[in-house]
Amino acid sequence: MYVAVKGGEAAIEAAHTLLAARRRGPKELPAMTLPQIVAQMAYAVDRIMAEGSLYDPELAALALKQTGGEMIEAIFLMRAYRTTLPRFGASRPIDTATMRLDRRISATFKDLPGGQRLGPTFDYTHRLLDFALAAEGDAPAPPRVNNPEGPMPRVSDLLKGEGLVEPDDPGPQDAPRDITREPLTYPLSRAERLQALARGDEGFLLALGYSTQRGFGRNHPFAGEIRIGAVEVELDVPELGFAVTLGEVVVSECQMVNQFTGGGLAGDVPPQFTRGYGLAFGRQERKVMAMALLDRALRADEFGEPRLAPAQDEEFVISHSDNIQASGFVEHLKLPHYVDFQAELDLVRRLRAEWEARPVKDAAE
Amino acid sequence: MMADGGYNFAYLDEQTKRMVRRALLKAVAIPGYQVPFASREMPMPYGWGTGGVQVTAAILTPDDTLKVIDQGADDTTNAVSIRAFFARTADVATTTETHAATVIQTRHRIPEAPLTNDQILVYQVPIPEPLRFLEPRETETRTMHALAEYGLMHVKLYEDIARHGEITTTYAYPVKVAGRYVMDPSPIPKFDNPKMDGMAALQLFGAGREQRIYAIPPYTRVKSLDFEDHPFSVQKFSGQKCALCGATHVYLDEVVTDDAGGRMFTCSDTDYCERRRAAGFLP
Numbered sequence: 001m002y003v004a005v006k007g008g009e010a011a012i013e014a015a016h017t018l019l020a021a022r023r024r025g026p027k028e029l030p031a032m033t034l035p036q037i038v039a040q041m042a043y044a045v046d047r048i049m050a051e052g053s054l055y056d057p058e059l060a061a062l063a064l065k066q067t068g069g070e071m072i073e074a075i076f077l078m079r080a081y082r083t084t085l086p087r088f089g090a091s092r093p094i095d096t097a098t099m100r101l102d103r104r105i106s107a108t109f110k111d112l113p114g115g116q117r118l119g120p121t122f123d124y125t126h127r128l129l130d131f132a133l134a135a136e137g138d139a140p141a142p143p144r145v146n147n148p149e150g151p152m153p154r155v156s157d158l159l160k161g162e163g164l165v166e167p168d169d170p171g172p173q174d175a176p177r178d179i180t181r182e183p184l185t186y187p188l189s190r191a192e193r194l195q196a197l198a199r200g201d202e203g204f205l206l207a208l209g210y211s212t213q214r215g216f217g218r219n220h221p222f223a224g225e226i227r228i229g230a231v232e233v234e235l236d237v238p239e240l241g242f243a244v245t246l247g248e249v250v251v252s253e254c255q256m257v258n259q260f261t262g263g264g265l266a267g268d269v270p271p272q273f274t275r276g277y278g279l280a281f282g283r284q285e286r287k288v289m290a291m292a293l294l295d296r297a298l299r300a301d302e303f304g305e306p307r308l309a310p311a312q313d314e315e316f317v318i319s320h321s322d323n324i325q326a327s328g329f330v331e332h333l334k335l336p337h338y339v340d341f342q343a344e345l346d347l348v349r350r351l352r353a354e355w356e357a358r359p360v361k362d363a364a365e
Numbered sequence: 366m367m368a369d370g371g372y373n374f375a376y377l378d379e380q381t382k383r384m385v386r387r388a389l390l391k392a393v394a395i396p397g398y399q400v401p402f403a404s405r406e407m408p409m410p411y412g413w414g415t416g417g418v419q420v421t422a423a424i425l426t427p428d429d430t431l432k433v434i435d436q437g438a439d440d441t442t443n444a445v446s447i448r449a450f451f452a453r454t455a456d457v458a459t460t461t462e463t464h465a466a467t468v469i470q471t472r473h474r475i476p477e478a479p480l481t482n483d484q485i486l487v488y489q490v491p492i493p494e495p496l497r498f499l500e501p502r503e504t505e506t507r508t509m510h511a512l513a514e515y516g517l518m519h520v521k522l523y524e525d526i527a528r529h530g531e532i533t534t535t536y537a538y539p540v541k542v543a544g545r546y547v548m549d550p551s552p553i554p555k556f557d558n559p560k561m562d563g564m565a566a567l568q569l570f571g572a573g574r575e576q577r578i579y580a581i582p583p584y585t586r587v588k589s590l591d592f593e594d595h596p597f598s599v600q601k602f603s604g605q606k607c608a609l610c611g612a613t614h615v616y617l618d619e620v621v622t623d624d625a626g627g628r629m630f631t632c633s634d635t636d637y638c639e640r641r642r643a644a645g646f647l648p
Contacts, residue, residue: 009445079406084378183401183576186504315502325574328411329491335413335443339436339473339633342619343535343554346600351529 023068037061046250046282047071051323052078053180053199054085055249055281072327079324083180090175092234092243096253097151099229102283106155107223108257114152119228121285155225156255156275165224165257165273186315193298193318194291198280200321202287208297208311209290217297217309220259221276228252228283252285254278256292261303274303375422375455381405385423385578389569392580397542398510399493404576414447415573417470417489421451424485424569425468430458432466437474437616437633444472463636473536475557477615477637480566482583488551490572493579495539495549515547518590526595535600541588542581550587556599556616561587605630610641611648 024031038045038057041064048060052075059081063074103119106112118124130137159165172191179195188196197205212219230250234243256276262269276296278288297311310316320326373379388402407415425431431451435444439461447470448459460466463476472489480486496506499517509515518539525533532538538555542548550561551570561568561581568581581587591597606613608629615637617630632638 008440008442009449012442012446012449076406076410080408083406084372086378180403180405182403185401186502315504319503324406325411328413328415329574330412331410332412332491335472336436336441337473337552338618339554339616340536340552342617342633343556343600345619346602347533347535351533354530 023066032065034058034061034065037064043283044069044071044074046284047202047287048074048078049282050280050284050287051075051199051201052082054078054082072323076324076327087178087181089235090178091246092236093171094231094233094249094251095151096227096231096251096279097154097157099152099227099231099251099253100248101152101227101229102250103228103285104152104225105223105227106225108155108225109158112155112158152227154227154255155257159224159257159273163270163272166261166275169277184318186318188314188318190295190299193314194277194279194295196318196321197278197291197294200291200318201323201326202284202290204321204323204326205287205290205294208317209293211309212293212297212311217300217307217312219274219276219293219296221293221296222257223289224255224257224275226252226254226285226289228285250282252278252280252283252288254285254288254292256289256296258296274299372454374427375425375451375457376408377405377419377422381419382423385419388578389420389423389580392569392578393567393582395546396581396585397540397546397548397579399577399579401576402578404573407573409446409450411574412491413443414470414472414489416571416575416578417472417487417573418447418450418571419573420487420569420571420578421468421470422455424487425451425455425457427455427457429467430460430465432460432463432469432636433471434469434474434476434634434636435472436618437476438635440635461636462640463634473552473554474616474633475553475560477632477634478640479560480564482565482567484566486564486566486568488553488568488570490549490551490570490577491574492537493549493570493572493575493577495537495547510546513545515541518547519592522590522592526592532591532595532597538597539590541590543585544588547590548579548581554600554616555589555597558587558589558597559599563587602630606648607632607638607641608648610638610646612638612641612646 038061044064045057045060048063048071049055049057052060060078063077066077067073101117103121104114104117106116156165156168160167169190172189176191179192184192211217230248232248233246235246236243258274258276260271260273262271274296276292278291278295280288280291294311294317297309298314298317300307300312307313384403388400392398392400404416404419407418409415409418431448432439433444433448435441438444451457452459463469463478466484468485468487469476470487470489475486494506496509496518499521500506500509522532525531534555536554537549537552538558540548540550540558540561550558563584563586564581565583567583570579589597602617605617607615607617609631612632616633618633620629620631621627622629
């Protein structure tokens, strides 16, 4: 029985074999191919790329296949692969005004230059199970879409003319700090916070973003604009003296327009709306909306707002937003802790013996 | 140097190893001080020894002999897994014998046999900040360390005594290193704390998730925090001895043998126990 609490190499081997069999399922069923997963499990693939911080649909599909749909394990595979890759440079900032749009909506204007475009969205679907799909029903052919020519101005640019919205954050002047190559040191810059949020757990961001809407750090948000589509990634190559296009990535972007600041006839800043920003790889609309709410909440100090709610607390939000860190530490409780438990057991036994030997008060007293 | 296909020796690329080594050098230069480092995602979960694994990967050479223990034992699943990881990615010799190892990675224990000054002990650390449960904010604790402002910790220990008559921290018992920094010794039982004091071996601590490295150079003073009238003391296991080798002066695991209150005790350090039995010690 002494050995019972200890495992060995053989047990680990067997567990891996069982896992592989479990993942594959019955051999009579055909195995999924990576192109199938990329095409038909696109939202899962997108989330793996976003939280795995690595844009590669094929690899994300492999991760999903390898983990049998266990999302956090799949994200973990991407992260552990990503960390081994050499860095050969930082791309130019992507320009989402030049995005090849799939979807573009604004909740703040009925119509705007470039128009509203729903694109493929769950928004107005009735959430009714489609039993025809269970019977291998096929999808209708998509309508033809005419893509407008030229860049599509962002809502934030439209309001900028009047000075009603705070201007774009110029961002860091030097090469951006890479939070995966340098340790995080609080307080963070906004750029570092946004990096952390972009790879943060969607559920965690959603819950905290939601909390700001329910009064825990309220910031009066309007969805100024949400756009989803493909943008080019360009890299400056010093040897060539010009930027080369490396390829395209699909991203989701949310520009939240929030409660105004400034004003007061004695103040230096005119009344203007503030902003929150969200961006992530893939079709991650819910995530980037939550991210924009959080970005704004975390800028409390900039606007002289009291930091009272969890969503406004940078250390709280950023230290707990990474699901790979969180799941690892929560699940490490599975590892043996019997040495420490023994130490506690010994203490509680002793304290208990003292308690039992305590002088008992006389009932007559 | 490649082992196992496309990966560098001991998994981490050389750039990353240099980054970790720079942090280690700083840590050795400032004993007990937590040095931030850009911890990498390792192919094992955070909280399962990624800090220790990165430290080991950064210091390992092809001539090293590695021992990995968890809860004092070489055959616990996670110790087996980490040992297998380095056997595969670094192709180094591994051992379960404490005296034969040049690098020992550990979780939750210090071996019973004294270590020598040509050995390195690498600890896996979950929460490197000894003040974390008194003050959750990193910005605050950093200032407290900078000012050597450790009153809060003493108040906590005092409150233990006021409430229970003794300090009720039984593991991860805070120490002061070289008279300056208060340090978390990782969740080793306080039984092991005295072994850290003046240890001949270099002690390195890696916290992967929390991105911190710290160190105790050889022969450094390590004092467990206490009060003059409540001196530090260790667990005693009164009247118990190892059911396999008869040892009485060691940390014991309690093993439940039936559902009627049956118990037995065995050495937590499996190598120590085996060596004693090989030398003829009996229960």
